[in-house]
Amino acid sequence: MTTPSRDPASVLPDSASQYCPVHAPSDHPPVTRPRVGVLLANLGTPDGTDYWSMRRYLNEFLSDKRVVDYPSWKWQPLLQLIILTRRPFKSGEAYRGIWNQERNESPLLTITREQTRKVAESLKALYGDRVMVDFCMRYGNPSTESVLRRMQAAGCDRILFFPLYPQYASPTTATANDQAFRTLMKLKWQPAIRTVPAYFEEPTYLDALAASVREAYDAAESRPEVLVASYHGVPKRFLMEGDPYHCQCQKTTRLLRERLGWKESEVQTAFQSQFGPEEWVGPQTVDHVAALARQGKKHIAVVSPAFSSDCVETLEEINEEIKESFLHAGGERFTYVPCLNARGDHVAALTAIIRRELSGWC
Structure with missing residues (x-):
């Protein structure tokens, strides 16, 4: 599976300095200075509009128990033998009609990257390089696990996880949170994590x-x-x-x-x-x-x-x-x-929510 190319302007530069912990022996190797991470999470996107890219994406999406909660013995044969034989063709055609040909990616990926870049700029003005901002997708790439691991490697020992769904729903907000927690289950040293609640009343x-x-x-x-x-x-x-x-x-x-x-x-x-x-x-x-x-x-x-x-x-x-x-x-x-996308007032709203939810961390 190919991973979509990332715009380096979409996240804050990893400029956290290396330092030696207080009271460490003189030969202690330098470690990354702790930072706070903000991870924006969206639904997901196929890597391409061809049959196999669409099938991989739809299989991950429609196999999610939060999305379709029928018993596996009943749902999976129907999904694998019938739905995923036909649906990728129809979905691929729909995506081709809206595909960002210049970047060879879906509009959702293009817009989420731009939202992340603008939120990162806003938070950099407030917190400098103490806060790192990135984005992930529940289905497809960049995956939740890969980005969480990258943020931890960059020194983020506290991460604010922000599902970009104004209203809470089990098939959207809950499954995004589930995926973040599944990653934590694999880590020997877990970062502290907070999740942003529904914000439809903001x-x-x-x-x-x-x-x-x-x-x-x-x-x-x-x-x-x-x-x-x-x-x-x-x-x-x-x-x-x-x-x-x-x-x-x-x-x-x-x-x-x-x-x-x-x-x-x-x-x-x-x-x-x-x-x-x-x-x-x-x-x-x-x-x-x-x-x-x-x-x-x-x-x-x-x-x-x-x-x-x-x-x-x-x-x-x-x-x-x-x-x-x-x-x-x-x-x-x-x-x-149109959706709010990367409008200035939308970015300002997301930034205001993040500032509140980072209380005590920054």
Whole structure:
């Protein structure tokens, strides 16, 4: 498996000096001065759009018990013999439509690297070289384990692990944390680690989200009649079993609407990316936008508050499939509001959260 090339500007330079510990004998070898690490974690990306790259990525993703929690004896034969025989072709086609050809990588990787670079610059201005910033992916490369090991080798004895998901969900936040803890289980000398909680209620995050919507509306030829906040779906069973994701998504929409000062009918919630036979939380975005068109709505906008970076679920699914559903049902104009990505106000929001969570360490 090939590892995507890394932009050296994406992390702070490893300039921690070597020193000899206090009270060490004169012949004690120098060691790396302790530092604090900040590790941003995103969902993941295939290394390429070809069949085998897609199959490796989908196998890792769909074998995760946090994502599909059916018994292995039932799920794995279906996954290995049927789904992974066909799905890589369809997924590869979707990725090819949005692929960053210049860097030969997915937009998610490009954007996460840029977010990391800007957060690193902000933290360097505050803490100098005492804080090292990097990023990892739950699935694919750069892997969580490889980056955690690199940070530890660079002297990070305390690491803040930051899953870039505003709302907590078992298939996103929890599995990212799981992977970090699995790495710690392999280390003889574990760094201390903190995890960043869900941040959908953070005022700075909501301000950035509302600003992105206003900017999209200002740039549109006409004002959209409805803003649909589309979140990645989960089985309804997860909600019944205690996962707070659905409730946090509903609250995010309400807080965004209050920030915007709009009527309840002008900002609505829907969920995308359903698969499998069981019931999922709804309404489903692809059906909901078609229903809006049939109700006479000619212009709608869609925003994705659960995604910190644009990816295949936003650039391909929303801006192509869901858009097509709305237009086919009689809609006339469709406005996609980009994810917050590496916007300055988003980076400022992430930096503010990191500063708070580093309390006592820096």
